[in-house]
Structure formats: structure tokens, C-alpha cells
């Protein structure tokens with residue numbers, strides 16, 4: 001018998017050793033790990049036997065009943081609080097799968113709408129960096145200066161201005 005199979009019988013070995021199989025008893029006697037686990041459980045049970053659980057006060061039931069009556073007399077909570085309480089503490093076993101399905105459907109619809117909206121529009125143009133912008137400006141200015149100076153040279157040639165020569 002291996003450790004895993006023995007551990008399923010630890011409760012029997014602890015509470016009613018006669019109910020456990022002989023193989024489990026032999027394994028616990030031979031295996032140090034399982035023997036220690038059984039010994040620890042026995043120590044815990046001894047400690048629990050020595051502990052006296054405190055008695056509830058004489059008025060516990062009365063006060064609990066009064067609190068319950070107060071809660072029943074309170075006005076009903078808001079819709080979302082009631083839904084939350086039903087989701088967390090509800091006893092209807094079919095409600096959770098239905099709620100999970102509804103949420104999944106909502107997620108799929110939302111995701112599909114987002115994809116559909118993104119496909120309809122162009123991807124955003126990445127903003128150009130300031131350096132690129134400055135270089136483009138300088139390039140444009142250089143072209144303008146070149147054109148101006150060529151115009152100036154043409155004018156000088158046509159007029160035959162002596163100051164240039």
C-alpha cells in the first residue's frame with residue numbers, strides 16, 4: 001500500500017483503527033512520513049479534547065431572532081444589491097451558469113462591436129517627431145533660398161548690375 005492510498009484511510013486510523021485495512025495499519029507502522037502524520041493528527045485530537053468550547057450566552061437566540069425580524073422588516077434593498085446577493089448566496093443551481101452565459105455573450109458582443117468599429121476606420125497616423133518636422137522645415141527653407149538666389153542671379157544677369165561684377 002502506498003502513501004497516497006494510506007492517506008485516504010487516515011481518518012479511519014485516527015478515529016476507529018479497527019475499520020482501517022490491515023495494509024494501511026502496516027504501512028503507517030513502517031512509513032515514517034505517514035506515521036508522523038497520524039501522530040500529529042492524534043495530537044490535534046487530544047488538544048481538541050482538552051479545549052472547552054464556550055457556551056453561547058443565554059440571550060443569543062433571542063438577540064438573533066430580533067436581528068432577523070429587523071432585517072425582514074427593512075425595506076427591500078436596491079435592484080443591484082438584490083442581484084448581487086442572489087448571485088453570491090442564491091440557492092438556485094441554474095442561476096450561475098445562466099449568469100455566466102449572459103456575461104460571456106455580453107463580452108462577445110462588446111468585443112465584436114469593437115473589432116467592427118476598428119475595421120471601419122483608418123488606422124491612426126503616427127505623429128511625426130519634432131526632429132523630423134524641423135528637418136522637413138529646413139529642407140523646405142533651403143529649397144526656397146536656392147530658388148530665391150537663382151532668381152536673384154537671373155535678375156543680376158539680366159540687369160547687368162555692376163555691383164555684382
Ligand SMILES: [Zn+2]
Pocket residue numbers: 002003006027031032033034035
Ligand atoms: Zn507512507
